[in-house]
Amino acid sequence: MITITKKLIALDLDGTTLNNDSQISAKTAETIQAAADQGYIVSIVTGRPNRLSENFYDDLKLTTPMINFNGNLGILPHQAWNREYQYTIDKEIVTELLAKSKPLGLSLVAVEGRNMFLANQGLSSGFGFFPSTLTTNQILSNKSLKENPISITVQVKPELKQGLIDFVEQQFGDEVEVSPWGGPNPIVEIATKGVHKSTGLKFLADYYGILQKDIIAFGDEGNDLTMMQYAGTGVAMKNAIAKIKGLADEVTDFTNDEDGVARYLQDRLDIAVGA
Known part of the structure; x- marks a missing residue:
């Protein structure tokens, strides 16, 4: 045989x-x-x-x-x-990023799960990954985020990208890790450590x-x-x-x-x- x-x-x-x-x-x-x-x-x-x-x-x-x-x-x-x-991350991290979005230089904060997509705004140049306009039930806020996400994706001003990475690692480094996207886009993804x-x-x-x-x-x-x-x-x-x-x-x-x-x-x- x-x-x-x-x-x-x-x-x-x-x-x-x-x-x-x-x-x-x-x-x-x-x-x-x-x-x-x-x-x-x-x-x-x-x-x-x-x-x-x-x-x-x-x-x-x-x-x-x-x-x-x-x-x-x-x-x-x-x-x-x-x-x-699925591995999820504490939604309180999203709350913190939203609260500090201006000093951190964040223009987009998007969170996702298997059946969830929420973002603080649409993205005119979404490179095919993010919608340019959001429906009412896709708008991210502390109230609309009811469950822990699998992934947080942020767009950051290029000159502030390293500062964002340092902030997340210092504040939440024992829970999550930060992965800049490949290519030219100033996009950073945050997900479960390890x-x-x-x-x-x-x-x-x-x-x-x-x-x-x-x-x-x-x-x-x-x-x-x-x-x-x-x-x-x-x-x-x-x-x-x-x-x-x-x-x-x-x-x-x-x-x-x-x-x-x-x-x-x-x-x-x-x-x-x-x-």
């Missing part, structure tokens, strides 16, 4: 599975679906909230759990699941009974580092930042805009499309 070893493919979204238009190409979708059909367990592990990633989950026709908010939420999209988990993408990846591996050596993780940015280090094979995209490339086990021959994930899967794992 031949025993087939289960393998897990963990996919970051932005800069990895998504192209530069924030879409999944037909080639990438077809290849990932073929990998699932051929017995690989494929899961999305993203920094995005579930509200901005379930559409890609559906595009890929996945049925596996999805990890959101850089490991802080694990769900089966569109349904209740008794294994679902929780990273590797947290979600370990959850998936334990759930499916998969050894670390049988995990392949794709990524391109700093928030992918722990996931790629946890995986048996950490694969950096050709377009990844230098630090990720330097620590990865392998680097794709093509960028995210050139179907780098799909080409890797077809070439290195013999994923047969159309089989």
Whole structure:
């Protein structure tokens, strides 16, 4: 009797599975679906909230759990699941940030949970992540914030970004950690201390009974580092930042805009499309 070893493919979204238009190409979708059909367990592990990633989950026709908010939420999209988990932070931290938003230089304060999105204002340049206008039930205030959020995202004046990071770490450093976004935007995310993408990846591996050596993780940015280090094979995209490339086990021959994930899967794992 031949025993087939289960393998897990963990996919970051932005800069990895998504192209530069924030879409999944037909080639990438077809290849990932073929990998699932051929017995690989494929899961999305993203920094995005579930509200901005379930559409890609559906595009890929996945049925596996999805990890959101850089490991802080694990769900089966569109349904209740008794294994679902989430790490939340004290809403009093939000109250403090709102009270000190002017001296800290904060223009946007947004909080999210699995079924919650609140912000103090819309964002005219929301880079696709935040709405430009808010409905009445999306306006953040001490009264409207009724539960602890999974994530706090703030936009800060560039010259005050380090000051904000220092403030949060001094006041709440034993509870949360601060992660500046990659790229040019002066955005900082605050979430539970010690929780990273590797947290979600370990959850998936334990759930499916998969050894670390049988995990392949794709990524391109700093928030992918722990996931790629946890995986048996950490694969950096050709377009990844230098630090990720330097620590990865392998680097794709093509960028995210050139179907780098799909080409890797077809070439290195013999994923047969159309089989």
